[in-house]
Amino acid sequence: MQKYLQNTFAKQLNKASFAQFGHSGHANKKPPVRVAITGAAGQIGYSLIFRIASGEMLGPNQPVILHLIDLPFAMAALNGVVMEIQDCAFPLVKGIVATDNQAVGFKNVDYALLVGAKPRGPGMERGDLLKDNGKIFTETGKHINEHASRDIKVVVVGNPCNTNCLILANQIKDIPKENFTAMTRLDHNRAQHQLADKLGVHTTDIRKIAIFGNHSPTMVPYIDQMTAKNHKATVDQQWVSQTFIPTVQQRGAEIIKARKLSSAASAGNAAMNHITTWVNGTSESDFTSMAIPSDGSYGVPKGLIFSFPVSVKNGKYSIVQGLPISPFYQGLLDKTIKELVDERNAVDHLLK
Ligand SMILES: NC(=O)C1=CN([C@@H]2O[C@H](COP(=O)(O)OP(=O)(O)OC[C@H]3O[C@@H](n4cnc5c(N)ncnc54)[C@H](O)[C@@H]3O)[C@@H](O)[C@H]2O)C=CC1
Numbered sequence: 001m002q003k004y005l006q007n008t009f010a011k012q013l014n015k016a017s018f019a020q021f022g023h024s025g026h027a028n029k030k031p032p033v034r035v036a037i038t039g040a041a042g043q044i045g046y047s048l049i050f051r052i053a054s055g056e057m058l059g060p061n062q063p064v065i066l067h068l069i070d071l072p073f074a075m076a077a078l079n080g081v082v083m084e085i086q087d088c089a090f091p092l093v094k095g096i097v098a099t100d101n102q103a104v105g106f107k108n109v110d111y112a113l114l115v116g117a118k119p120r121g122p123g124m125e126r127g128d129l130l131k132d133n134g135k136i137f138t139e140t141g142k143h144i145n146e147h148a149s150r151d152i153k154v155v156v157v158g159n160p161c162n163t164n165c166l167i168l169a170n171q172i173k174d175i176p177k178e179n180f181t182a183m184t185r186l187d188h189n190r191a192q193h194q195l196a197d198k199l200g201v202h203t204t205d206i207r208k209i210a211i212f213g214n215h216s217p218t219m220v221p222y223i224d225q226m227t228a229k230n231h232k233a234t235v236d237q238q239w240v241s242q243t244f245i246p247t248v249q250q251r252g253a254e255i256i257k258a259r260k261l262s263s264a265a266s267a268g269n270a271a272m273n274h275i276t277t278w279v280n281g282t283s284e285s286d287f288t289s290m291a292i293p294s295d296g297s298y299g300v301p302k303g304l305i306f307s308f309p310v311s312v313k314n315g316k317y318s319i320v321q322g323l324p325i326s327p328f329y330q331g332l333l334d335k336t337i338k339e340l341v342d343e344r345n346a347v348d349h350l351l352k
């Protein structure tokens with residue numbers, strides 16, 4: 001089978017390659033689910049795929065068929081990734097589809113992590129990427145609409161992820177719109193770390209915080225309901241406005257400056273966290289952050305893909321309602337709403 005895959009890659013780089021293989025001696029009885037990752041040959045892909053294959057995202061009893069999608073020029077590198085997956089002999093991996101053909105790549109897919117896009121370089125803002133990446137998500141939306149499972153759960157990672165998700169969802173005709181989400185879990189995790197560090201507790205002790213808005217420097221890390229070790233916790237307002245919020249908002253740029261590459265391991269980790277929480281739920285004493293189609297809550301225009309505090313149960317998320325919004329936070333919310341409305345206006349031609 002390995003030979004088949006390699007030959008396929010060598011001779012037919014434009015065609016899908018497909019392998020099914022089983023492993024004996026494992027107690028997983030569930031039928032496999034199909035997980036698509038676009039940008040599979042890229043740096044986030046490389047940090048994600050092996051962890052999904054090991055069961056970290058969907059659990060140790062859930063076999064997976066990996067659908068790895070990238071562009072034609074990246075097929076040779078993707079072949080290398082496929083060989084490495086094979087060489088891990090993962091018990092849960094029941095097949096690999098590696099392709100540059102999205103019709104094949106999204107066929108019957110249950111989960112899609114849409115990473116494939118042009119990343120931001122030093123000095124670029126996310127808005128700079130709107131034009132190039134908008135086209136990608138129009139195409140992808142069409143293929144998901146035609147080929148994927150009607151129950152597919154999608155997280156858009158490729159930036160600018162909120163508006164890319166809006167463009168994608170616009171192509172969808174008969175899959176519920178709420179199945180299309182964008183990733184702000186990385187920002188949520190970053191906020192958790194900053195707060196844990198400040199309060200001298202572990203990140204897992206920090207609960208009931210959330211990111212509102214765009215995955216961009218206007219995002220709003222909201223902490224007015226924060227608990228630490230299950231007790232209401234506060235930090236001084238000056239630190240919040242002058243240090244905490246700018247640090248979380250600028251963390252992506254800070255990492256690009258340091259690595260000369262955008263964050264990959266932490267982004268891959270957050271994408272997995274996003275799906276795991278969507279499947280397994282949030283605890284009663286916590287909520288998480290997901291960018292989802294706005295239903296008008298908190299005065300956010302309907303339809304924008306906006307990050308809200310959400311609780312999740314039985315595979316369905318709902319917006320946490322009634323959080324008190326201070327004038328300070330309302331000012332920040334207004335800015336991030338405006339930015340997303342402007343982004344929507346800038347891609348109006350892709351939303352027809
Ligand atoms: N939402 C978030 O919190 C974060 C988002 N990102 C974004 O994730 C994206 C990917 O980042 P990296 O993996 O670092 O970039 P990368 O350049 O290493 O990999 C991107 C991959 O996507 C592929 N690709 C491009 N267009 C494609 C298409 N139409 N279909 C399939 N594959 C396609 C490329 O060939 C490449 O292999 C970027 O847009 C980046 O800005 C990165 C970090 C955090």
Ligand SMILES: O=C([O-])CC(=O)C(=O)O
Binds near residue numbers: 119256
């Ligand atoms: O900043 C970038 O372009 C990558 C990213 O989204 C992040 O690290 O938050």
